Amino acid sequence: MNLDVKKNTFVKLGAFLSQFTTNEFIKNNDVCHNDEFFSAFEQLIYSSVNYNGWFTEEQVLTSIRSWADALTQENIDQWCSKYDFTLEPMKKVGLILAGNIPLVGFHDFLSVLMSGNIAVVKLSSNDQKLLPLLVKYIMAIEPNFADRIVFNEGKLEDFDAVIATGSNNTARYFDYYFSKVPNIIRKNRNSVAVLDGSESHEDMVALGKDVFTYYGLGCRNVSKLFVPTGFNFDGFYQGMFEYKDVIEYEKYSNNYDYNKAVFLMSDFKILDNGFLTVKEDKGYSSPISSVFFEYYDDLDTVQSRLREDSEKIQCVVSNGLVEGSIPFGKTQEPNLWDYADNVDTLEFLLNL
Known part of the structure; x- marks a missing residue:
C-alpha cells in the first residue's frame, strides 16, 4: 500500500475525531462517512463509562482530543520523514493492548499499519469498544486495510512479532512466551x-x-x-x-x-x-x-x-531543570515521535 494512501487515511481519521474534542460535538459536513459513523461514535463516547467505570465522558474526550491533534498532515509527515518505507514487511504483529486509559494502545496500532505490517490485536477487557469502531471507520476510508487488521479474542497465536504492554508481573510471562520472536515488552512505568x-x-x-x-x-x-x-x-x-x-x-x-x-x-x-x-x-x-x-x-x-x-x-x-524534561501540563500530549519507553516502535516494525 502506498505511503501517501496510509497517511491520507489517518489524516481523515484525525479530521473525524476533531468533531469530538469539545463537550458539544460539532458535525462537520466535509468529513467523509459522517452519516455512517458520527452518531455511532457519539453514542459510544456517552456509553463508555458503562464498560469501564474510569472511562468518563471527560476522560474519553481527553484521549480523542490528543489523537485529533496528533493526526494532522503536518504531524504525520514529520513523524514519517526519518524512515524508509520502500518495502512493506507485511509481518503479523501481535498487539497486546493495555486498558488503563482510553485508546492507550492506539500508537502501537497506528505504527503497525503505517509500517506496512498486519495488526493482530488482543484488546484489553477494559477497553474493548473504542478501537473496533475506529477500525470500521478506517476500513470505510481505505478498504485495503481490511486484510491488515485482525482482532483476536482467544489466545494470541500465529504472529511474527509482538508488542505487549502490561504490568511487571505479566511482563515476565510475556518475556517467556514471546522470547522466540522479535518483541517489545512494556512494563510498569x-x-x-x-x-x-x-x-x-x-x-x-x-x-x-x-x-x-x-x-x-x-x-x-x-x-x-x-x-x-x-x-x-x-x-x-x-x-x-x-x-x-x-x-x-x-x-x-x-x-x-x-x-x-x-x-x-x-x-x-x-x-x-x-x-x-x-x-x-x-x-x-x-x-x-x-x-x-x-x-x-x-x-x-x-x-x-x-x-x-x-x-x-x-x-x-520540569522548567528545564533536568535535561530532556518536558514542560508542565504536557505529559498526556505526546507527539507521534515521542515513543513509549524511548523505544522507536516504527523503526522496530520497519526492520522486521
Whole structure:
C-alpha cells in the first residue's frame, strides 16, 4: 500500500475525531462517512463509562482530543520523514493492548499499519469498544486495510512479532512466551516532576493536569515529585486546588478514602487537602489519589538518580531543570515521535 494512501487515511481519521474534542460535538459536513459513523461514535463516547467505570465522558474526550491533534498532515509527515518505507514487511504483529486509559494502545496500532505490517490485536477487557469502531471507520476510508487488521479474542497465536504492554508481573510471562520472536515488552512505568520552588501558580496548575488527567492511571501521569529540602508545598496545593472536583467522582473518592486510611493506620506522615495526599516515599508508583515526593539537596544528584532508574520512568517534567524534561501540563500530549519507553516502535516494525 502506498505511503501517501496510509497517511491520507489517518489524516481523515484525525479530521473525524476533531468533531469530538469539545463537550458539544460539532458535525462537520466535509468529513467523509459522517452519516455512517458520527452518531455511532457519539453514542459510544456517552456509553463508555458503562464498560469501564474510569472511562468518563471527560476522560474519553481527553484521549480523542490528543489523537485529533496528533493526526494532522503536518504531524504525520514529520513523524514519517526519518524512515524508509520502500518495502512493506507485511509481518503479523501481535498487539497486546493495555486498558488503563482510553485508546492507550492506539500508537502501537497506528505504527503497525503505517509500517506496512498486519495488526493482530488482543484488546484489553477494559477497553474493548473504542478501537473496533475506529477500525470500521478506517476500513470505510481505505478498504485495503481490511486484510491488515485482525482482532483476536482467544489466545494470541500465529504472529511474527509482538508488542505487549502490561504490568511487571505479566511482563515476565510475556518475556517467556514471546522470547522466540522479535518483541517489545512494556512494563510498569511512572512519570516524575522535578521542582525547585521557583514555579509559578500557572506552572502548578499545569502540573495538576499531569497528575489528574485520566485520574492518574496512565504511565505518563506524574506520580512522584523531587523537591528541594525545605520545600513549601503551599504553592503546589494551590495549583492542585483547580482540580478539586475530582473528588466528586465516586471511584476516585473511594480510592482517596481507602488509600488515606491505609497511610494513617500505618502511621505514615502525609499532607492532605481533602482530595490528594502527598507522602514522602522513595518509590515511583503512588496509588490513585496520592503523589509521592522525595527531597534533594542538589540537582546533579536528582539527574543521576533519574538515569539510574530510567527503566522505571516514562517522562520527566520540569522548567528545564533536568535535561530532556518536558514542560508542565504536557505529559498526556505526546507527539507521534515521542515513543513509549524511548523505544522507536516504527523503526522496530520497519526492520522486521
